[in-house]
Amino acid sequence: MAGYEALAERKPTRLKQKMRRFFGAWGVFFQGFVEHPVMVGSIIPSSRYTIRKMLRPVDWERCQLFVEYGPGVGTFCQPVLDRLPRDASLIVIDTNPLFIEYLNRTIHDSRFVAVHGSAEDVEEIVRAHGHEQADYVLSGLPFSTLPEGLGPRIAAATYRVIRPGGAFLTYQFSNAARNLTAQHFDRVDSGFEPLNILPCRLAWGWKRKPDAAASNG
C-alpha cells in the first residue's frame, strides 16, 4: 500500500515535469517563430522519424566534427550527441539568440558548442573552434524564405568546409534545399519522410574523395 501510494504520489510530478519540458521546448520554438517567421520557417519541430531517417547514412565512427545550422530548440542535438563518438564535437549555429540561450541552458555536454551567428560564416566558426573541416553538416534552414543570395552563399561555404567523403544533410518541406545542394555537391541522394508536420524532403549531398574523382575520369 505504502509503495502504491508512493508511486501515485510520484506519477503526477514526473508527468508534470515531462509536460513542462515538452511544452517548454515547443513554447520557445513557437515564440521564435512568432518573432522571426521568415527565418524560422516552421511552427513545429521535426519528428523523430525525420531525425532517424536523416541521420541514418552518417558514418559515426569517422565523425570528429558534426555541424548543425538552425538547431532551433535542439530537436536534432540530443540524437546527434547520442550517436557521436566521445572525443568528437557538435557545433550548432543559429541566428536567433533566444534559441542559443535555450540550448546553452538545457544541453550539458562537453562535446556541445552553441554559436550565435550565421551559417554563412561556418568556415570562420569551425576554425575558431580549432577544426580545419567538418565531417557532416546538417541544415534545418528554411532555404526558400532566406534573403536573396544567402542560400547559395551558405551552400558554397558548406561545400568548402566539408571534408572529402563527408556530406551535407538537409530536410525541408520544398525542394529548395535539395536543388541548391545539387548545384554545389558532387552527388545527391534524396529521400522523403511523410511522418512529419508537414511531410518533408530529405537530401544528402556528398563531397567526392579525390581518388574517386580521379577514377571517374
Ligand SMILES: C[S@@+](CC[C@H](N)C(=O)[O-])C[C@H]1O[C@@H](n2cnc3c(N)ncnc32)[C@H](O)[C@@H]1O
Ligand atoms: C525550421 S527551423 C529548424 C528547427 C529545427 N532544426 C528542427 O528540426 O525542428 C529554422 C532555424 O534556422 C535558423 N536560421 C535561419 N537563418 C539562419 C542562418 N543564416 N544561420 C543559422 N541559422 C539560421 C532559425 O533561427 C531557426 O532556428
